[in-house]
Amino acid sequence: MMRSKTLLAGALTALALATAGMQTQALAQAKVQFFPSLTGRTGPVAPNATPFANGYWDYMKLVNARGGINGVMTLVEECETAYATDRGVECYERLKGKHGGATVIQPLSTGITFALTEKVPADKIPMITSGYGRSDSADGMVFKWNFPLIGHYWVAGDTVIQHIANKEGGWAKLKGKKIAVGYHDSPFGRELLPILQERAKRHGFTLQLLPIPAPGVEQKAIWLQVRQQRPDWVILQTWGIMTPTAIREAVAVGYPMDKVIGTWWSGAEPDLRDVGAAARGYSAVMMQHGSEKNSEVVKEILSRIHDKGQGTGPRAEVGDVLYMRGVVGAMLAVEGVFRAQERYGKGQVMTGEQARWGYENLSIGRARLGQLGFTGVLSPIQTSCADHMGSAWARVHTWDGTKFNWSSDWLQGDEAIMRPMVTASADGYAKEKKIARRPEADCKS
Amino acid sequence: MIYRENGQFKVNYRSDQQIFPIAQDRMFIFGLLAFAFVVVPMLSSDYMLKAILIPFLILSLAAIGVNILVGYCGQISLGSGAFMAVGAYMAYNVFVRIDGMPLIIALLSGGFFATIVGVIFGIPSLRVKGLYLAVATLAAQFFCDWAFSRISWFTNNNSSGSVAVSNLEVLGWSINTPVDKYLFCLGFVSVFALLAKNLVRSAIGRQWMAIRDMDVAAAVIGIRPVYAKLTAFAVSSFIVGVAGALWGFVHLGSWEPLAFSIDRSFQLLFVVIIGGLGSIMGSFMGAAFIVILPVFLNQALPLVGSLFGVTVSIAMISHAEFMIFGALIVWFLIAEPHGLAKLWSIGKQKLRLWPFPH
Numbered sequence: 001m002m003r004s005k006t007l008l009a010g011a012l013t014a015l016a017l018a019t020a021g022m023q024t025q026a027l028a029q030a031k032v033q034f035f036p037s038l039t040g041r042t043g044p045v046a047p048n049a050t051p052f053a054n055g056y057w058d059y060m061k062l063v064n065a066r067g068g069i070n071g072v073m074t075l076v077e078e079c080e081t082a083y084a085t086d087r088g089v090e091c092y093e094r095l096k097g098k099h100g101g102a103t104v105i106q107p108l109s110t111g112i113t114f115a116l117t118e119k120v121p122a123d124k125i126p127m128i129t130s131g132y133g134r135s136d137s138a139d140g141m142v143f144k145w146n147f148p149l150i151g152h153y154w155v156a157g158d159t160v161i162q163h164i165a166n167k168e169g170g171w172a173k174l175k176g177k178k179i180a181v182g183y184h185d186s187p188f189g190r191e192l193l194p195i196l197q198e199r200a201k202r203h204g205f206t207l208q209l210l211p212i213p214a215p216g217v218e219q220k221a222i223w224l225q226v227r228q229q230r231p232d233w234v235i236l237q238t239w240g241i242m243t244p245t246a247i248r249e250a251v252a253v254g255y256p257m258d259k260v261i262g263t264w265w266s267g268a269e270p271d272l273r274d275v276g277a278a279a280r281g282y283s284a285v286m287m288q289h290g291s292e293k294n295s296e297v298v299k300e301i302l303s304r305i306h307d308k309g310q311g312t313g314p315r316a317e318v319g320d321v322l323y324m325r326g327v328v329g330a331m332l333a334v335e336g337v338f339r340a341q342e343r344y345g346k347g348q349v350m351t352g353e354q355a356r357w358g359y360e361n362l363s364i365g366r367a368r369l370g371q372l373g374f375t376g377v378l379s380p381i382q383t384s385c386a387d388h389m390g391s392a393w394a395r396v397h398t399w400d401g402t403k404f405n406w407s408s409d410w411l412q413g414d415e416a417i418m419r420p421m422v423t424a425s426a427d428g429y430a431k432e433k434k435i436a437r438r439p440e441a442d443c444k445s
Numbered sequence: 446m447i448y449r450e451n452g453q454f455k456v457n458y459r460s461d462q463q464i465f466p467i468a469q470d471r472m473f474i475f476g477l478l479a480f481a482f483v484v485v486p487m488l489s490s491d492y493m494l495k496a497i498l499i500p501f502l503i504l505s506l507a508a509i510g511v512n513i514l515v516g517y518c519g520q521i522s523l524g525s526g527a528f529m530a531v532g533a534y535m536a537y538n539v540f541v542r543i544d545g546m547p548l549i550i551a552l553l554s555g556g557f558f559a560t561i562v563g564v565i566f567g568i569p570s571l572r573v574k575g576l577y578l579a580v581a582t583l584a585a586q587f588f589c590d591w592a593f594s595r596i597s598w599f600t601n602n603n604s605s606g607s608v609a610v611s612n613l614e615v616l617g618w619s620i621n622t623p624v625d626k627y628l629f630c631l632g633f634v635s636v637f638a639l640l641a642k643n644l645v646r647s648a649i650g651r652q653w654m655a656i657r658d659m660d661v662a663a664a665v666i667g668i669r670p671v672y673a674k675l676t677a678f679a680v681s682s683f684i685v686g687v688a689g690a691l692w693g694f695v696h697l698g699s700w701e702p703l704a705f706s707i708d709r710s711f712q713l714l715f716v717v718i719i720g721g722l723g724s725i726m727g728s729f730m731g732a733a734f735i736v737i738l739p740v741f742l743n744q745a746l747p748l749v750g751s752l753f754g755v756t757v758s759i760a761m762i763s764h765a766e767f768m769i770f771g772a773l774i775v776w777f778l779i780a781e782p783h784g785l786a787k788l789w790s791i792g793k794q795k796l797r798l799w800p801f802p803h
Contacts, residue, residue: 041760080759085704086500086697093496111701114607118698122621134605185594187605187701211594214703433611 031349032075033337034099035060035330038091038107043082044215045240047270048322049108053078054313055326056106058301060334061312065304069337070347075099081112083240088112089119096123103355104128104333110188113146120145126336126356130329131156131264131287135191136425138418140360140388141437143426147359147388149332150381151287153237154421155413156263157195159285159394162411163261164233165203175204180231182222182246184238185211192237192263194425198417216242223249236262243271247279257281258398267397267404268321277401285411286321289328289377290397291404293319297327297373321404324377331372332381335364360385360443379410385443392418448797464642467797481631486624494623501736502630503691508716508728509641510684515714516722517645518677519657520570521578524585525713527566528682529689530705531589532559534599536690537608541601548615552633552690559686560679562589567678571671574660586707593702609699626695633691637684642725644680653677654723685713715770719777721786730785739766 037056040049060074068074077098079091088107096102105120106128107113113133120127121144128147129137135154137146164179165171181196183189189211200207208231210222216238223246226234234255238246243266250260258281262271267284269291292298298319306315317323340350340358350358362383369378383390392413397404430437453468455461465471489498511525536555540546562585569581593599593606600606613620613629620629644650652673655663664670693700712735720731743762750757757765781787 039759041758042763046760078759080763082763085701089697090496093492097492110605111607111703114605114609114701115697115699118609118611186703187607190605213590213594433609 031072032099033069033072033103033349034075034077034101035333036091036095036098036102036105037076037078038081038088038105038109038112039078040083040108040240041078041080043084043240044242045083048240048243048265048268049083051268051270051313051317051320051322052108052326052329054311054317055323056330057312057326058305058318058323059297059327059330061305061310062297062301063330063334069334070341072337072341072347072349074334081107081109083109083111085109085111085115089115092116092119096125100349101125101352103337103350103352104359106130106329106333108132110134110191111186114187117143117146123352124356125352126359128329128332128336128359130332131325132188135194135418136422136429138387138389138422139426140383140385141426142430142435143388144438144442145356147383149359149362149383149389150328150378150391151264151394151413152389153191153263154195154418155389155392155394156237156285156287157192157235158199158413158418159396159411160235160261160263161196161199161203162414163283163285163396163408166408171203177205177233178208178229178231179205179233179235180208180210180226180229181235182210182212182219182226182238183236184216184242185213188239188265189237192235194421195418196235198421202417212238212242212246214242215240216245219245219249223253223255226250226255227253232259234260236260236266238262239265243267244274247271247275247282251275251278258283261285261396264325264394267399269317269404270322272399279399280401281398283396283398283407285394285396287325288379288391288393288395289321289324290395290406291319291321292324292377295319295324295373295377296370296375297331297377298324300373301327328374328378331374332359332362335368335372336362339363359383360388362390385438385440447799448793450797464646478635482628486627489627491623494627497736497740498627499623499630499696501732502627502634503688503696504713504716504736505729505732506630506634506637506691507685507688507713508720508732509638509725510681510688511713512717512720512722512724512728513641513645513653513684514677514681515717516724516727517650517657518653518674518681519660520567520674520677521575522582522681523579523707523710523714524563524566524582524589525685526705526707526709527586527589528559528563528685529692529709530593530702531562531682532556532686532689533693533700533705534593534608535559535686537610537693538599538601540610540694548613548620548694552687552694555690556683556686559689560683563678563682563685564675567675567682570674570678583707586710590702590706593705605701607699607701608693610694611698613694620695630691630695633687637687638725638729641680641684645725649673649676657723715774717784718774719784721784722782724784724786726789727784727786730789734785738769742766742769 037053039053057076060076064073079095081088081091088109102125104126110132113129116127126145128149130149131151133148135152137143137148138152165174168174196207212219212222236246257279260282262284264287272279302318305311336355336358337350339361340354344354360383362381364381366380379393381390394411396408398407448469450467465474514520514522532555535558536551539554540551566585570578600608620626652668655668656673716731716735719734721727746757746762
């Protein structure tokens with residue numbers, strides 16, 4: 001009995017090994033542009049990463065419904081990472097060669113980004129890290145394959161401080177103030193700190209650093225510190241269940257909600273829905289878009305995808321903040337391929353290298369944004385060889401108990417401060433890795 | 446029939462005491478090594494090497510270390526992840542801070558520092574046993590988590606706390622393709638497995654097993670518990686530290702403290718339990734099981750689901766992994782506490798008699 005069981009187990013293992021070793025299936029393939037989707041549907045960030053994955057896939061379906069990328073259909077395959085770096089790397093390795101090769105990878109995790117930054121140059125697959133990842137990867141002359149499109153953590157940090165300064169009545173008023181930063185104790189959280197430290201030096205406010213160990217379910221000690229020290233403002237750089245826990249603890253210690261500002265990963269509906277009215281006044285800086293239920297692209301997705309029963313997730317979350325972030329991520333991925341097709345052949349499937357050129361030469365103006373349904377959601381985006389970010393706009397929205405409302409004008413990250421920091425950090429990376437800056441000629445290729 | 450041992454006579458003690466006294470076993474092991482070194486790199490895809498074989502090799506090395514401590518010496522340890530972290534970070538510091546440091550020396554020095562940390566955190570084992578020792582080693586895990594996040598010296602003052610290594614090479618042989626990495630890990634694992642096997646067969650190994658079986662009786666017959674337990678911690682931490690350094694350098698390339706969290710410690714403990722406590726071969730079997738099971742489930746569960754007309758979401762696969770792992774561990778502890786290695790040795794025993802069972 002035991003032996004036949006072990007024989008069966010052995011046979012199944014051999015079968016699984018065989019299927020795992022096989023690279024591509026021998027199916028009759030139509031031309032498809034393959035977009036792997038690394039998801040966080042389980043684990044500590046599940047409530048936040050799930051709408052992102054749903055938005056990403058829904059927009060890709062919409063692109064197909066619109067006729068594909070000049071006729072080339074998109075194909076999405078998901079792989080679960082549970083926000084763990086090693087699983088993310090394994091997912092990347094498994095998916096990068098499938099369906100003709102991955103076009104672009106969007107890991108939605110700074111830890112995975114750091115690990116994949118080493119691998120994508122060799123594999124020739126571009127990596128889009130909109131609003132996360134390495135802030136220094138905005139320097140395209142060092143990071144050829146990384147694209148922190150439309151924002152990175154230093155834009156978030158800079159615009160948060162700008163908003164605080166506006167609320168206080170000017171930069172001069174910041175002198176002597178105390179600003180606490182509750183951050184995820186990981187590369188994701190720590191990436192915010194350099195810009196805050198730089199601004200603290202310039203404007204004379206003190207920074208109180210409060211690292212919150214992952215996953216962040218237990219934060220009583222940290223918020224007791226906040227109650228003791230009474231900082232003037234608290235900035236949150238948290239993700240997943242850490243955010244609602246932080247907000248609940250802040251409410252519990254009686255810290256005023258209108259003095260708590262999150263970055264764009266810490267200010268979405270899953271974070272605040274459960275806390276509800278008690279969190280009224282909590283603000284978060286958003287990477288251009290917020291909750292956009294009235295936008296044209298949302299209406300189109302509802303009518304063309306969800307009404308036909310093909311929606312990836314629940315209908316109620318279409319248009320939510322993180323859903324929109326997935327939609328924007330997918331839009332940027334697809335626009336890069338459109339751009340690459342302009343150079344390398346309309347209606348052809350683009351390789352990773354060709355798509356990379358597309359992302360480096362993006363030029364999405366108001367007309368195109370209107371065509372795609374993003375009027376009022378995004379500002380124009382323009383990338384270049386040296387600037388892989390393309391745009392540094394942000395705005396702040398505030399929770400009123402049931403939904404978010406815009407509470408600031410458009411803010412822009414100060415490139416005069418950020419650019420030297422980005423360049424210096426990129427140079428440090430280049431020195432450590434013993435790689436040279438790209439020559440100008442490489443930009444034309 | 447397979448193990449016809451007639452004609453195999455031992456004429457000296459040395460040949461009687463070899464690791465594989467039966468000639469068929471020796472041929473099998475040499476064949477396996479030849480297969481692993483020569484055939485596997487030729488036949489395997491990059492994905493197979495990077496995502497399955499290299500983690501398998503490194504985890505089995507770490508499992509050998511944990512097995513020495515938990516399986517052979519009976520000291521429960523939940524701090525294996527921490528020792529891997531110490532190995533990885535100290536190897537990184539030695540590699541990066543000292544110009545021209547050879548890679549192998551850096552990796553071994555990671556193991557050396559892990560030894561020191563392991564011995565320090567092994568001192569409670571002299572007074573506490575079982576569950577309480579598990580808690581004491583858990584303290585090691587959290588202490589190291591804290592140290593590598595907070596003390597910026599360990600991460601070379603990197604602002605984000607994430608470190609990366611590249612340009613690995615040994616005496617001019619550049620280790621960058623998956624095949625190179627696989628052969629490099631295989632070399633390490635073969636050498637360390639041989640050393641560990643000889644250690645556990647020697648006097649010190651017998652001391653460890655005596656401590657495991659009944660430490661009071663061991664002390665009565667003259668085995669010094671301090672020496673036995675601390676050497677177990679030392680050797681185990683060295684191997685686990687080298688495994689951690691390999692994990693960081695070769696498998697990940699870039700890592701943060703969360704890569705060696707408590708989940709890693711639990712995973713190693715599961716590898717050892719499923720593979721077989723007190724067995725070097727069991728470490729390999731358990732590691733193969735743990736590495737392959739998630740990949741297998743990822744491929745098989747959707748197929749099984751489609752047979753029943755149910756689409757299995759990827760979140761469900763992730764949840765199913767946890768459930769199946771837990772169920773398997775409970776089943777192994779009840780049905781076969783000595784793990785897969787015991788199943789293998791039962792099979793081999795029967796093969797020695799087959800076809801003449803009695």
